[in-house]
Amino acid sequence: MAETRPKTPRAKFVCHACNVRKRACNKALPACSFCAARNLQCIYDITALGKKGQRKYNPGRNFVALQPPSPPWSASASAPCIASAIPVPEVTLQGSTDIHRSVNQQVLSIFKLTGRTLEDVIEYYFETFQQACPVISPELFKDALSQSSRASDVPPVDYSILLLAMCLITALPCLDRPLQLSSVTRDWLYATTKSLFAQAHATVSNSLPLIQAAFLIAVCEYSCARPQAAHVTINTCHLLAEILGVKKATLKTSQSPVECFDTQQTEIARRNLTSAIAIFERLILIELDLIKSPPRTECPGMRSWLPLQLGLKYYPESQPPISPASSNVSPKDDDVFECRAQVISFLDLILRTTQSVSETNKESALSELASLDVKLRTFLGDMMFESSKRQNTFCAPVALSIRCLFLLHRTTLGILPTGNDERDHQARTISQAALGTACEMVSDVMKFRITKKIMPITCYYNLQATIKWLQEWMDYTA
Numbered sequence: 493m494a495e496t497r498p499k500t501p502r503a504k505f506v507c508h509a510c511n512v513r514k515r516a517c518n519k520a521l522p523a524c525s526f527c528a529a530r531n532l533q534c535i536y537d538i539t540a541l542g543k544k545g546q547r548k549y550n551p552g553r554n555f556v557a558l559q560p561p562s563p564p565w566s567a568s569a570s571a572p573c574i575a576s577a578i579p580v581p582e583v584t585l586q587g588s589t590d591i592h593r594s595v596n597q598q599v600l601s602i603f604k605l606t607g608r609t610l611e612d613v614i615e616y617y618f619e620t621f622q623q624a625c626p627v628i629s630p631e632l633f634k635d636a637l638s639q640s641s642r643a644s645d646v647p648p649v650d651y652s653i654l655l656l657a658m659c660l661i662t663a664l665p666c667l668d669r670p671l672q673l674s675s676v677t678r679d680w681l682y683a684t685t686k687s688l689f690a691q692a693h694a695t696v697s698n699s700l701p702l703i704q705a706a707f708l709i710a711v712c713e714y715s716c717a718r719p720q721a722a723h724v725t726i727n728t729c730h731l732l733a734e735i736l737g738v739k740k741a742t743l744k745t746s747q748s749p750v751e752c753f754d755t756q757q758t759e760i761a762r763r764n765l766t767s768a769i770a771i772f773e774r775l776i777l778i779e780l781d782l783i784k785s786p787p788r789t790e791c792p793g794m795r796s797w798l799p800l801q802l803g804l805k806y807y808p809e810s811q812p813p814i815s816p817a818s819s820n821v822s823p824k825d826d827d828v829f830e831c832r833a834q835v836i837s838f839l840d841l842i843l844r845t846t847q848s849v850s851e852t853n854k855e856s857a858l859s860e861l862a863s864l865d866v867k868l869r870t871f872l873g874d875m876m877f878e879s880s881k882r883q884n885t886f887c888a889p890v891a892l893s894i895r896c897l898f899l900l901h902r903t904t905l906g907i908l909p910t911g912n913d914e915r916d917h918q919a920r921t922i923s924q925a926a927l928g929t930a931c932e933m934v935s936d937v938m939k940f941r942i943t944k945k946i947m948p949i950t951c952y953y954n955l956q957a958t959i960k961w962l963q964e965w966m967d968y969t970a
Contacts, residue, residue, distance in 0.1 A: 625799070902927070
């Protein structure tokens with residue numbers, strides 16, 4: 493009887509080496525003949541199932557694309573009707589004219605949803621926000637729109653986005669009389685404005701109206717307590733302005749009165765825009781606690797923070813326009829601008845001193861901060877006296893001065909050593925008392941404010957700083 497050989501155990505599937513090389517595998521255990529002959533490590537997939545599945549690294553034709561994310565306003569009950577009311581092109585637009593027309597149609601549809609006309613938004617913007625931050629020339633802006641109207645053409649895409657940003661800024665609750673939106677929310681309007689701004693930026697790349705629109709969006713984000721988003725947008729503003737060459741240039745003159753007026757208005761708008769970007773960049777850096785980061789923008793001297801007015805109207809029969817600095821703005825508004833410029837100058841000096849602190853110059857930095865403290869408190873006292881006589885005319889500069897006090901004395905406490913030196917202890921006591929006074933001022937504002945008056949947005953950040961300091965003080969004295 494022939495001798496029977498023992499049956500060789502076999503694996504269920506081919507080994508990895510034979511599978512990769514497309515060779516026949518005898519599936520012998522513990523190693524197939526191919527791997528054994530070449531001294532290779534024979535590995536079998538003993539956990540594999542009979543049913544084939546998709547390979548993770550190569551889905552092939554079985555790949556299923558993910559569904560696109562829903563828009564941020566889709567949770568709203570009125571979202572379907574709002575989204576369907578805005579015309580969105582279904583095919584790729586071929587020419588630039590089609591893009592301008594498409595964006596303009598969407599902007600006009602948004603205005604219709606808000607219950608406002610184009611004329612309402614323009615007029616209301618120049619009556620409210622323009623008075624506090626003149627970065628757009630009303631005459632040149634209206635002339636650009638009227639030229640498009642006379643030519644039976646749509647405005648350029650950057651002007652359409654600027655109009656939408658103006659609508660957004662006039663709907664802010666921090667204005668005395670914010671525009672009431674009929675069937676949309678501010679969050680939806682903000683998200684739509686940001687989306688169309690990105691489309692306009694991809695189309696136009698860069699222009700002065702596009703920078704102005706980005707600045708208004710940044711102000712909206714700062715005013716709505718979103719300093720992180722405002723920081724990104726204001727940096728975009730600065731980079732676009734830098735590429736475009738927007739600087740605080742001296743006003744040019746011309747032989748023609750009309751050309752002189754247009755040139756002056758453009759240069760003043762550029763100068764005011766640069767100054768406004770620098771101001772808001774510093775305010776945003778404070779709220780993000782990035783005081784050690786040097787600002788990207790520079791504005792040397794207090795006069796650089798003072799905006800020039802943009803409300804002149806040229807009449808052909810008159811003489812060449814008067815100096816823009818002496819336009820038909822009331823002295824009260826000029827005083828407010830001057831006070832704000834002085835406070836921003838203090839803020840800039842505090843930031844510069846903070847950023848220059850090192851282990852070797854702490855004494856000089858503390859001396860500089862103490863000098864700034866005396867000047868700032870004296871100026872704040874004068875402003876509050878004038879503000880009481882003028883019925884809270886200087887609310888915004890006063891609130892900003894209190895914010896500077898918080899920054900100055902918290903910086904001082906951070907620099908002072910923790911030893912038992914008598915002079916350091918006295919300086920620490922002075923700063924703690926100053927912070928306590930600032931907290932009391934913020935508390936008084938919240939208790940006795942006039943209900944019909946809208947508080948400056950800085951008051952919100954002052955309240956945050958007050959709560960933070962009181963919590964730290966309670967922990968310190970516990």
